[in-house]
């Protein structure tokens with residue numbers, strides 16, 4: 523099965539593009555969704571985070587205190603690596619588990635940090651969703667309750683736009699309207715079916 527790694531910076535449009543591929547009945551594995559499920563109460567990663575970071579990373583109801591954890595790792599590289607060493611192996615194991623269940627010719631694996639985590643070899647084809655930084659900021663501001671500075675800090679913590687584009691086998695230009703996006707997905711869907719053969 524042909525594996526397409528879909529990636530891009532925050533707010534570039536990975537989720538909307540994933541939804542467009544789903545409309546072609548393409549299976550989409552979502553690393554973000556997997557990571558969220560892994561830190562649900564009672565799940566493996568949450569108990570490991572509690573053991574490594576302390577009980578104050580949990581809310582009173584036993585759920586993960588995401589803001590606390592985010593603040594803790596954002597400025598601290600050592601803690602960031604500790605969190606990654608807990609999450610990444612579990613995320614990638616679950617991705618492989620889900621891949622083993624898929625029978626279609628190709629599948630999309632949405633991995634926002636594909637290049638940052640140096641997992642390019644997991645996939646056969648890297649599809650980058652691209653738009654300029656000002657668009658990322660504007661779109662995320664409309665979607666989330668974050669300031670410009672917070673969004674820019676997240677963008678700066680990710681790989682640069684040019685570095686990401688260098689890694690791309692295909693690029694989706696998400697600088698225009700939804701029909702333009704949809705047309706690019708249609709073309710790529712046909713290409714991926716051919717390449718999968």
Ligand SMILES: Nc1ncnc2c1ncn2[C@@H]1O[C@H](COP(=O)(O)OP(=O)(O)OP(=O)(O)O)[C@@H](O)[C@H]1O
Nearest residue numbers: 531532533534535536537538661665696698699700
């Ligand atoms: N071409 C477009 N025109 C208008 N709005 C768009 C377009 N593409 C994406 N958006 C909007 O911009 C926001 C960011 O898109 P999306 O959530 O798909 O990005 P993402 O790459 O998945 O972000 P994240 O990394 O945070 O998961 C969403 O609110 C989405 O609806």
Ligand SMILES: [Mg+2]
Nearest residue numbers: 536537538554
């Ligand atoms: Mg998304």
